[in-house]
Amino acid sequence: xxxxxxxxxxxxxKSYHATFEGIKFADATFGGGWVLANFPIKPKKSLFNFGNxxxxxxxxxxxxxxxxxxxxxxxxxxxxxxxNSCMLIFDEAGILFNARDWAKxxxxxxxxxxxxQSRKFGYDIVFIAxxxxxxxxxxxxxxxxxxxxxxxxxxxxFRMLPMTTFACIKYWNGMNARxxxxxxxxxxxxxxxxxxxxxxxxxxxxxxxx
Numbered sequence: 001x002x003x004x005x006x007x008x009x010x011x012x013x014k015s016y017h018a019t020f021e022g023i024k025f026a027d028a029t030f031g032g033g034w035v036l037a038n039f040p041i042k043p044k045k046s047l048f049n050f051g052n053x054x055x056x057x058x059x060x061x062x063x064x065x066x067x068x069x070x071x072x073x074x075x076x077x078x079x080x081x082x083x084n085s086c087m088l089i090f091d092e093a094g095i096l097f098n099a100r101d102w103a104k105x106x107x108x109x110x111x112x113x114x115x116x117q118s119r120k121f122g123y124d125i126v127f128i129a130x131x132x133x134x135x136x137x138x139x140x141x142x143x144x145x146x147x148x149x150x151x152x153x154x155x156x157x158f159r160m161l162p163m164t165t166f167a168c169i170k171y172w173n174g175m176n177a178r179x180x181x182x183x184x185x186x187x188x189x190x191x192x193x194x195x196x197x198x199x200x201x202x203x204x205x206x207x208x209x210x
Contacts, residue, residue, distance in 0.1 A: 004124075004143060006127065011151055017147070021087070036089070070118075073086075085123075099137065108136075132146060151166055
């Protein structure tokens with residue numbers, strides 16, 4: 001996966017798509033790995049793991065993230081020994097890596113250096129933002145792919161679909177999405193996945209804000 005940007009309007013399914021991929025990766029019995037994200041998920045409900053809350057999903061708040069922390073976690077868990085060991089997800093990435101303000105961040109170059117070598121530490125990274133331009137330009141240039149999202153039920157021809165369906169169109173970064181042909185995949189809304197993610201989570205606000 002390397003570094004990928006998930007973009008799309010509010011309600012387009014980009015966060016759901018990332019959560020779905022993350023849960024699938026973290027919950028896999030064989031061939032799975034770890035997920036590190038700036039949002040938590042609820043434990044999987046199952047009759048067979050009742051009372052077992054162990055998970056390979058690690059939650060950290062935006063203010064806790066730093067290149068040093070990510071490198072330490074990689075070495076602690078052995079992710080640096082194998083590529084694709086951990087899926088790192090930044091929801092509302094435009095807040096943490098804002099195109100306007102991030103240039104003033106004293107840790108900016110440390111982040112750029114980390115992102116440019118993130119594979120060596122076993123990370124695949126997903127940035128989620130409503131628009132690519134919300135992210136710092138250097139981060140955008142490091143993303144190998146952009147996946148744009150659309151809620152198909154909003155299109156008149158698909159309004160009769162019996163389930164909520166999201167179109168995910170993957171482009172190689174550097175190609176103009178208006179002219180390039182991307183690869184299409186469909187993600188169907190599943191309540192069991194959505195129930196584990198808080199779609200109303202606030203990013204960039206003090207915890208006291210309700």
